[in-house]
Amino acid sequence: xxxxxxxxxxxxxxxxxxxxxxxxxxxxxxxxxxxxxxxxxxxxxxxxxxxxxxxxxxxxxxxxxxxxxxxxxxxxxxxxxxxxxxxxxxxxxxxxxxxxxxxxxxxxxxxxxxxxxxxxxxxxxxxxxxxxxxxxxxxxxxxxxxxxxxxxxxxxxxxxxxxxxxxxxxxxxxxxxxxxxxxxxxxxxxxxxxxxxxxxxxxxxxxxxxxxxxxxxxxxxxxxx
Numbered sequence: 001x002x003x004x005x006x007x008x009x010x011x012x013x014x015x016x017x018x019x020x021x022x023x024x025x026x027x028x029x030x031x032x033x034x035x036x037x038x039x040x041x042x043x044x045x046x047x048x049x050x051x052x053x054x055x056x057x058x059x060x061x062x063x064x065x066x067x068x069x070x071x072x073x074x075x076x077x078x079x080x081x082x083x084x085x086x087x088x089x090x091x092x093x094x095x096x097x098x099x100x101x102x103x104x105x106x107x108x109x110x111x112x113x114x115x116x117x118x119x120x121x122x123x124x125x126x127x128x129x130x131x132x133x134x135x136x137x138x139x140x141x142x143x144x145x146x147x148x149x150x151x152x153x154x155x156x157x158x159x160x161x162x163x164x165x166x167x168x169x170x171x172x173x174x175x176x177x178x179x180x181x182x183x184x185x186x187x188x189x190x191x192x193x194x195x196x197x198x199x200x201x202x203x204x205x206x207x208x209x210x211x212x213x214x215x216x217x218x219x220x221x222x223x224x225x
Contacts, residue, residue: 001204009180010033010036013033013180014040017037017107017146018037018039018040018041020146020176021037021045021047022047025047025048025105026047026097026105027049027050028050028105029049029058029106030107031075032148034109035078038060052075052095052134054091054094055086057086058081058082058083059081061079062079098134101143106146107146108139110147110149112159112161113149114162118164118170120166136170139170144175145170146176146177158209181196181200184213191214193205193214193215195222197222197224202219
């Protein structure tokens with residue numbers, strides 16, 4: 001199994017997330033890898049991307065420096081573009097959309113995910129507190145929670161675990177988990193491997209996953225460069 005660079009990891013995950021996002025939906029993209037998914041959306045897919053700092057109709061990153069508008073940023077504080085019909089609003093309105101169940105999906109990062117779909121993504125003991133931000137609102141207010149995260153932490157510790165050992169964001173809230181090597185679904189508190197990248201085997205995934213999971217009968221392998 002080839003060691004991927006950080007850029008390759010982030011790009012691979014963002015591309016897979018973009019492929020999985022629901023056509024025609026209203027989708028929130030959280031900080032980090034999730035915000036990159038908008039750069040890989042198929043033109044045929046009609047989505048309305050929301051950023052919790054107050055914009056609905058987020059477009060991809062500007063192609064050149066000349067295209068950058070300083071006031072247009074996403075949750076990761078990165079420059080973005082507008083899509084036709086985009087609108088702006090305050091934080092209260094943004095979270096009213098989230099808390100009222102009007103968002104079809106959110107894509108959010110993770111420090112750990114348990115085999116039951118528990119999510120921990122806001123505090124890492126000994127490394128400072130990131131702060132929950134809007135994560136706790138998102139995981140209870142949005143219909144479909146998609147986690148986008150590196151499969152194994154940079155220090156080699158497993159991120160897909162039996163039980164989360166860092167502060168919890170939400171219990172049994174994850175619907176789909178996307179890493180650079182695998183896609184898992186959570187159904188009835190069961191973690192199921194439904195896809196894996198073509199450059200890893202089922203044994204490779206098992207070796208880097210502490211969580212218990214089952215392999216779908218129709219598990220698929222997606223081709224990667």
